[in-house]
Amino acid sequence: MTPQGNPAPVFAALSDPTRLALLLKLSDGRARSIATLSADTHLTRQAVTKHLHVLEKAGLVGSVRVGRESRFACQPEPIATARSYLDTVSRQWDDALGRLQALVER
Amino acid sequence: MTPQGNPAPVFAALSDPTRLALLLKLSDGRARSIATLSADTHLTRQAVTKHLHVLEKAGLVGSVRVGRESRFACQPEPIATARSYLDTVSRQWDDALGRLQALVER
């Protein structure tokens, strides 16, 4: 259910320090339970749960229920989406700058 | 290589569709007045002004007062910051995936 092409939700998911920290923790590819992920945080387990669900809705992580615990792990596609968006913007900007400079140097 | 920078504020600035649209408009490098930027929007000039100030605080755009109007234009550095962050995350993820696959294939 990850809409491709609209980068705003992905950026929104990335706009919170707590979620960035979670992503960094998960960026080693290992799957972790909610309890594990909220262990060394000053936040409540519920708060962490909410953040994880936000990340999941944005498609940045996926979850699997294993016994009594549900494990979360990274999913890379939306990051690629966000990166390609930034690439587009900065490329257009570079192009425009290049043209301007060419005009000036002429 | 590249400077530091906390990427969360940049992502926060990028997390709004209106601001993304503004950035795209400005990504051709030309500077525009607030009135021009809010011309083909369904939003109020004030709303657009607020969004522009958010982008400015994040360093994504800069403004210059020219006569009675203030012109806004792109500034590329924070975009580079955000991109490098996404690069870091996705590289770490790729590395982890690689190690996992190496383990599995053994």
Added chain:
DNA sequence: ACATTTGGCAACCTCCAGGTTGCCATTTCT
């Protein structure tokens, strides 16, 4: 069998982002 770990659900609170309206100052046009 019982206690513990783990997590889902719901109610609640507070704060701020996004948006509006109204008014006023300055610059530009005629």
Added chain:
DNA sequence: AGAAATGGCAACCTGGAGGTTGCCAAATGT
């Protein structure tokens, strides 16, 4: 000089984000 364009400022409203607490259900350890 007078009218219009441009935008800064402030008050105000509303919804949702982020966080907490409390309770309950299911899976696990002993």
